[in-house]
Structure formats: C-alpha cells, structure tokens
Amino acid sequence: MDKSKFSAILLHWHQHENTRVMPWKGIKDPYKIWLSEVILQQTRVDQGWKYYESFIEKYPDILHLANAEDKEVFKLWEGLGYYNRCKNLLHTARFIAENNNGKFPADYDEILALKGVGPYTAAAIASFAFRLPYAVVDGNVFRVLARVFGNSTPVDATEGKALFTSLAQELLDKKNPGLYNQAIMDFGATVCKPALPLCSNCVLQKQCTAFNTGTVNHLPVKEKVLKKKTRWFSFFVFRHNNKTLISKRTGNDIWQNLHEFYLVETDEKPVWSTETVLDVLSSQLNIKKAEVKDISPLISQQLTHQTIKAVFVRVILPEIPASLKKLDWLKDAEIEKLAFPRIINQYLSQP
DNA sequence: AAGACGGGGTA
DNA sequence: TACCCAGTCTT
Numbered sequence: 587m588d589k590s591k592f593s594a595i596l597l598h599w600h601q602h603e604n605t606r607v608m609p610w611k612g613i614k615d616p617y618k619i620w621l622s623e624v625i626l627q628q629t630r631v632d633q634g635w636k637y638y639e640s641f642i643e644k645y646p647d648i649l650h651l652a653n654a655e656d657k658e659v660f661k662l663w664e665g666l667g668y669y670n671r672c673k674n675l676l677h678t679a680r681f682i683a684e685n686n687n688g689k690f691p692a693d694y695d696e697i698l699a700l701k702g703v704g705p706y707t708a709a710a711i712a713s714f715a716f717r718l719p720y721a722v723v724d725g726n727v728f729r730v731l732a733r734v735f736g737n738s739t740p741v742d743a744t745e746g747k748a749l750f751t752s753l754a755q756e757l758l759d760k761k762n763p764g765l766y767n768q769a770i771m772d773f774g775a776t777v778c779k780p781a782l783p784l785c786s787n788c789v790l791q792k793q794c795t796a797f798n799t800g801t802v803n804h805l806p807v808k809e810k811v812l813k814k815k816t817r818w819f820s821f822f823v824f825r826h827n828n829k830t831l832i833s834k835r836t837g838n839d840i841w842q843n844l845h846e847f848y849l850v851e852t853d854e855k856p857v858w859s860t861e862t863v864l865d866v867l868s869s870q871l872n873i874k875k876a877e878v879k880d881i882s883p884l885i886s887q888q889l890t891h892q893t894i895k896a897v898f899v900r901v902i903l904p905e906i907p908a909s910l911k912k913l914d915w916l917k918d919a920e921i922e923k924l925a926f927p928r929i930i931n932q933y934l935s936q937p
Numbered sequence: 938a939a940g941a942c943g944g945g946g947t948a
Numbered sequence: 949t950a951c952c953c954a955g956t957c958t959t
Binding site for chain 1: 938
C-alpha cells in the first residue's frame with residue numbers, strides 16, 4: 587500500500603460515498619465534541635446517540651453540566667455502562683468551570699490531562715474542535731490499518747499500540763485532520779467492519795494487503811483472552827412504612843456510584859426459602875420480626891467480564907432494626923430519581 | 938503489563 | 949456463546 591495515496595482515497599470516499607450522519611458530526615464546539623467522545627468510548631454510535639441528545643438538551647454548555655447535581659447526571663447516564671466515565675465527566679466539567687472560567691482548553695497536552703480523556707479522546711477533540719494535527723486511534727483505526735497494511739502485530743499490547751499510533755499519525759492528512767479522522771472511523775464502521783466487511787465494494791480493495799492475501803478475517807490480531815466469572819447476588823428489598831432501604835455502591839467493583847438494595851453476595855447459588863431467609867436475617871442482622879413477601883426467580887445479566895445471577899427477596903419489616911437504622915430509607919418518589927444497574931431496573935419494571 | 942469496567946449488537 | 953464497540957484508569 588502506497589502510504590501517500592491512503593488519505594486521498596479515504597477523503598475521496600468520505601466526500602462521495604460516506605452517508606453516515608450523526609448529531610455531533612462536523613460541529614466545532616469542544617464541549618459537545620468532548621461529551622460525544624466520552625459517551626462513545628467503547629460504545630456503539632447507535633447506543634450513545636440518544637444519551638448525547640438528552641445530555642445536550644439538559645446541559646447545553648459546560649457550565650450547566652458543572653452546576654448539575656451528581657444524582658441527576660448519573661440518572662441521565664443510567665444504562666450506558668462504564669459509570670466512571672460519568673464521574674470523570676462531572677469532575678472535568680467542574681474543573682474547567684473553576685479553573686478555566688468554563689473555557690475548554692485548546693492545547694493537546696492540556697486536553698489529554700483532563701480526567702477521563704485518553705489519547706483517543708484528546709486527538710478527537712484536538713482535531714475536530716481545534717483543527718490540530720492529531721490522528722485518532724480507536725478500534726476502527728486499528729482494524730483498517732491492520733488489514734490495509736497486512737500487519738499482524740497484536741493491537742492490544744504496548745508494541746502494537748505504539749506501532750499503529752505512529753502509522754496513523756504518519757497517514758494523517760495534516761491539512762484536514764478532523765476530516766481525515768472522521769473519514770477513517772466512518773470507513774471502519776461501515777465498510778471495513780469487524781464481521782462481514784464490504785470488501786467487494788471497497789475503494790481500497792486493490793491496495794489492501796489483507797484482501798490480496800485472504801487474511802481479512804484474521805486481522806486485526808488480539809492476544810488477550812477475556813476471563814469470565816459468575817457472581818451470585820441476593821438483593822434484600824427491605825420495606826418499612828412505604829420506604830425502601832437503598833444504598834449507593836462504592837469500592838473497587840462494578841456499578842460504582844449506582845444504587846442498589848441491601849446486597850448479600852455468596853460464592854454459590856443461593857437457595858432461598860422463607861425459613862432460610864428468616865434465619866439469615868436473624869443471625870446476620872439481628873432481625874427478629876420480618877415478613878418474607880416473595881422470592882424472585884433467578885435473574886441473569888451478562889456483562890463483558892462477568893455473569894451476574896441475582897435473586898430479589900422482598901421483606902416487610904414492622905420496625906427498622908438497629909443494624910439498618912443508619913442506612914437510607916427512601917420513598918418511591920425519591921428512588922425514581924436514582925440510577926440503578928440494569929438488572930435492578932429489570933426487576934423493578936416487572937409487573 | 939495486566940485487569941477492571943456495562944450494556945447491547947452481530948454472527 | 950464469543951467478539952466487538954469512536955477507551956481509560958488502576959494496580
């Protein structure tokens with residue numbers, strides 16, 4: 587592949603054949619670019635689209651976001667996953683509001699230093715909003731470059747990341763960095779797709795090493811294997827006087843900053859009956875008076891790296907025991923304002 | 938360098 | 949089910 591022709595072919599394709607439309611495409615407002623890029627980290631465009639629109643509607647500029655309450659912003663992020671993105675989003679909005687008078691930094695290194703902004707997002711903001719010559723390297727770029735240049739260096743290791751970043755930077759059209767970055771990502775997403783790429787109709791077919799050697803389906807190469815585990819959760823839905831016990835998740839675990847019911851995690855599948863539940867309540871929480879309303883069937887949720895299997899046990903407490911007094915007991919109207927993991931919302935939305 | 942972090946689409 | 953998605957942060 588002739589490197590000097592690569593960007594020209596891509597830009598030509600972008601101008602004449604690329605019909606991909608997105609609400610943030612072509613805009614220059616760094617706040618909106620930043621927001622869209624954070625939402626799209628490890629997230630499909632279709633999935634992030636609605637979230638972007640509701641964020642822009644509610645927080646049209648960075649000061650609106652900076653002044654929002656955590657609870658409200660997390661509720662808007664609910665369901666999108668990778669919730670630390672939301673935490674960092676708020677942190678950065680407030681940082682820019684306080685330290686830079688709400689003005690987004692226009693320098694690559696300053697942008698990269700922001701929390702939640704890595705090399706990809708910094709290059710995207712720098713090129714789209716400020717026309718700076720930084721090449722984006724995301725999953726699309728890894729795939730397109732690995733195939734076109736027939737490079738089987740693993741993209742998920744340090745060497746491969748450096749190699750493809752350097753190659754991307756070399757190929758970047760320095761006069762149109764934003765346009766070029768947009769082009770290669772759209773190309774990767776719509777033509778040079780992970781599965782069933784549209785090679786027969788590809789403008790790079792003649793120059794593509796992978797196509798010419800029949801290795802399209804073997805590139806890019808990844809070497810890391812995902813380890814999966816299964817976890818067993820028992821959520822106790824404690825009710826007392828129309829209030830429910832709700833806690834906020836903290837610590838180094840999934841769903842940080844989201845809310846949940848009183849959780850007991852076990853190493854094996856829990857086998858609950860009214861009797862065993864009452865035993866556990868008595869021995870662990872010193873609850874002597876309780877009515878076990880019902881025990882849900884096992885509900886399963888597949889995450890990327892773990893399978894969650896959860897049971898929900900509804901318990902009516904005639905009085906709040908000392909062991910649970912300091913926790914938050916909330917009315918339904920308050921609960922509706924909080925963000926919950928999908929598996930809990932799934933349970934709550936059941937008839 | 939390796940692991941952790943969600944939820945959904947596709948084959 | 950396995951893999952991937954406009955990646956980043958922590959250990």
